Amino acid sequence: MFNRSIQICDKLLRRYTPDPFLFAILLTGILFFAGLYMTPSGATDIIRYWGDGFWGLIPFTLQMVMVLVGGYVTAVSPPVQRILVSLSKTVHTPGQAVILVTLAATLGCVLNWGLGLIVGGMMCRHVIQQVPTANFRLLVAGAYSGFLVWHGGFSGSIPLTLATPGNFSEQLVGGIIPVQETLLSPLNICAVLGLFILLPLTNFWLSRQEDINPVSVPVFETEDLKTEGPAARRSLSPAERLEKSRLVSYAIAGFGGAYLLIQGFSGKLSLNLNSLNFIFIFSGVLLHKTPESFIKAISEAAKKVGPILLQFPFYAGIMGIMVSSNLATVVSEAFVTISTAETFPLLTFYSAGLVNIFVPSGGGQWAIQAPVVLAAAKEIGADIPLASMAVAWGDAWTNMLQPFWALPLLAVSGLHLRDIIGYCLVVLLVSGAFLSSLFIIMA
Numbered sequence: 107m108f109n110r111s112i113q114i115c116d117k118l119l120r121r122y123t124p125d126p127f128l129f130a131i132l133l134t135g136i137l138f139f140a141g142l143y144m145t146p147s148g149a150t151d152i153i154r155y156w157g158d159g160f161w162g163l164i165p166f167t168l169q170m171v172m173v174l175v176g177g178y179v180t181a182v183s184p185p186v187q188r189i190l191v192s193l194s195k196t197v198h199t200p201g202q203a204v205i206l207v208t209l210a211a212t213l214g215c216v217l218n219w220g221l222g223l224i225v226g227g228m229m230c231r232h233v234i235q236q237v238p239t240a241n242f243r244l245l246v247a248g249a250y251s252g253f254l255v256w257h258g259g260f261s262g263s264i265p266l267t268l269a270t271p272g273n274f275s276e277q278l279v280g281g282i283i284p285v286q287e288t289l290l291s292p293l294n295i296c297a298v299l300g301l302f303i304l305l306p307l308t309n310f311w312l313s314r315q316e317d318i319n320p321v322s323v324p325v326f327e328t329e330d331l332k333t334e335g336p337a338a339r340r341s342l343s344p345a346e347r348l349e350k351s352r353l354v355s356y357a358i359a360g361f362g363g364a365y366l367l368i369q370g371f372s373g374k375l376s377l378n379l380n381s382l383n384f385i386f387i388f389s390g391v392l393l394h395k396t397p398e399s400f401i402k403a404i405s406e407a408a409k410k411v412g413p414i415l416l417q418f419p420f421y422a423g424i425m426g427i428m429v430s431s432n433l434a435t436v437v438s439e440a441f442v443t444i445s446t447a448e449t450f451p452l453l454t455f456y457s458a459g460l461v462n463i464f465v466p467s468g469g470g471q472w473a474i475q476a477p478v479v480l481a482a483a484k485e486i487g488a489d490i491p492l493a494s495m496a497v498a499w500g501d502a503w504t505n506m507l508q509p510f511w512a513l514p515l516l517a518v519s520g521l522h523l524r525d526i527i528g529y530c531l532v533v534l535l536v537s538g539a540f541l542s543s544l545f546i547i548m549a
Contacts, residue, residue, distance in 0.1 A: 113318050116528030120319050123524040126413065126509035126516075130420040133464060137424060141431045152427055159426015160419050166467070167418040169383065171411045174514040176386025177224030178407035179400065181518075183393030187232075194232040200240040203233045204248045204313045205306045211252030212302055219256035220382050223511070226252055227518030234323055241317045246519045247529035248309040250512055254537055257502040258289065258298045263468040264498040265289045268491075274473065278480040279490060287491040293548045294495055300540055308536050312529055319528075324520030349398040355391050362388030410517035421510055425465050434461050434474040442482040450488040451496040452545040454479055458500025459538075466510035468501050492548060499541055506534040 124132070134156065141152045180186060193210070197203045211226030226249030234242050257264060265288035267273045276282055288294060348354055362384065369375035394400040428434040441457035442450075458475060465471045475497050483493040505511050507530065509523045516523065 112312075112315060112528070112532060115531065117318060119528045119531065120524050123527050126513065126523050127417050127420070129509055129523070130417050130424065133424055134420065134427075137427045137433065137464060141427055141433050144436050145431045145433055147431045152431060155426045155430035156423040157426075159430070160423040162426060163418050163422035163467075167414065167422075169380065170414050170418065170514065172383040172387070173220040173224070174411055174414065174517060175404060175407040176383045176390060177220060177514075178410065178518060179390035179403040180386050180393060181224055181228040182403055182406070183390060185393050186228075190228055190232045194229065194236045197233060197237055200237060201310050201313045203237040203240040204244055204309045207233055207245050208248040208252055208306045208309050209302070211249040212255055212305060213252075215252045215254075215256045216259035216298065218261045218382055219253060219259070219511075220261075220514075222252055222256065223249075223515045224518065226250070227515045230519050238323075241313060241320070242323045242519075243317065243319070243321055243521065243525045244309065244312055244529055246515065246521050247526035247533070248305075249519075250515050250526060250530060251305050251309060251506070251533045251537075253505055253511060254305065254502055254533070255298050255301050257468055257498040258294045258495075260289070262289065262498055264472045264494060264501070265294075267469065267472060268494055275476045275480060278476060283491050283494065288495055288498075291491060291495065293492060293544055296548075297499060297541060297544055300544070301537065304536065304540055305533065308533055309529075312532060319525075321521065321525055349401075350396050352395050354397055355395055355400065359388050359392035362391070413513045413517060417510070417513065421466060425467065425470055428461070428465050429470075429474055434465060434471075435478055437461055438475050438478040442478060445482070445486065445488075447486050447488045448549050450483060450486060451492050451549045452542060454493050454496040455500040455503070455541065455545050458497040459504040460500075462501045462504045463508055466505065466508045468498065471501050472497060489549070492545075496545060499545075503538060503541060504534070506530040506537070 123129075138149075138152055138156075141147050141155075142149060147155070181190070193206065197206050207226060207229045210229045211222050213222070214225040215222030227246070230242070230245040230249050233245060234240055256262065265283075265285055268275060268279070268283040268288060269285050271282055273282070342350070366375060366381075366385070375381060390403065391397075391400050394403060437460060438457050441453045445453045458471065461471055461475060465474060476494075479493055479497055480490060482488070483490045507527070509516075512523060512526070516526075
């Protein structure tokens with residue numbers, strides 16, 4: 107009976123889930139009317155908030171484009187391809203395939219969420235070649251499910267912000283909160299380790315169910331760059347020789363590597379989006395060996411960034427409405443008013459999950475919710491680090507229904523949101539029950 111319910115739900119979601127761009131338009135309409143009825147803002151005000159915020163994510167949009175481009179270029183390089191192919195050859199059944207993809211993506215997202223999304227997508231492409239009977243929709247959904255752990259990993263924006271001297275929430279807290287009390291707390295360790303077990307098991311169980319909505323696996327083309335013989339090289343023009351010169355690639359890759367070493371020895375190197383993209387780009391230069399191969403890979407990657415360029419400004423507009431109209435604060439305060447010290451972390455987790463649907467940015471969401479959550483935690487005597495991590499995990503949790511972060515993975519895999527949303531809903535429910543129990547126990 108339960109299996110049949112999942113299949114029906116998946117079929118309905120496949121039929122009625124719109125393109126992520128239309129999803130953003132729908133959210134915009136919902137917030138417009140919510141702002142009218144839940145805040146003092148008028149229609150003119152809300153439209154102005156939306157327009158003022160529309161370009162607010164331009165730097166972040168470029169960073170996300172470079173995550174996709176740099177990660178793709180590195181992942182399709184011959185050396186990395188050989189590693190991924192070798193790993194994919196270790197699986198022989200659909201169940202093993204989805205477990206490998208889920209674990210690879212989850213581990214990658216613990217280290218850095220951008221790395222996890224790209225590695226997960228590329229693993230799907232290789233695993234389906236080795237196990238063609240696997241459910242490709244589920245493989246991609248399994249890769250995206252690994253994104254659940256990102257805010258509890260080393261690139262989690264809220265715990266890293268709290269540990270940074272001079273951050274905007276330092277005065278609200280009364281000091282910084284070291285990562286020992288957030289990322290290395292018993293709750294966070296249990297959450298991450300628990301999801302490392304729960305996510306593969308959930309996806310393995312889903313792989314045992316009949317796929318009533320199979321998709322045709324996209325054809326993934328790979329460049330076959332053959333090395334010209336001596337006679338062919340002698341006929342090349344000087345410009346063509348430069349394009350095929352390994353010395354040029356090694357020189358520029360060495361320049362980038364030298365910069366990283368200088369930053370590392372001076373203590374200024376940190377793992378963030380900019381440094382991750384820098385590493386991806388110069389790794390790609392080195393791994394492709396010639397400028398010609400690198401440029402061709404960049405051109406292929408650039409074809410996949412359209413959805414990001416289109417949709418992120420609309421989400422920036424949505425965030426503009428949420429922030430400027432104080433609608434996000436209204437939602438957060440509604441949960442706070444019904445909380446006690448014991449229930450506060452759990453209800454904060456739920457409120458963060460709801461706000462994340464409309465503000466799919468960990469740092470942006472923290473800027474909105476921190477004043478409300480931290481002040482309330484102090485007033486009712488709740489644990490502040492625990493409440494902060496409740497916001498972090500709530501932000502990560504409902505990403506399973508929010509297409510904002512799935513765009514790079516979908517671009518790499520060649521699927522649409524409707525293809526994976528049914529499986530992501532199951533992961534949302536299972537992980538939500540697990541995380542809720544943790545916040546109840548740890549409160």
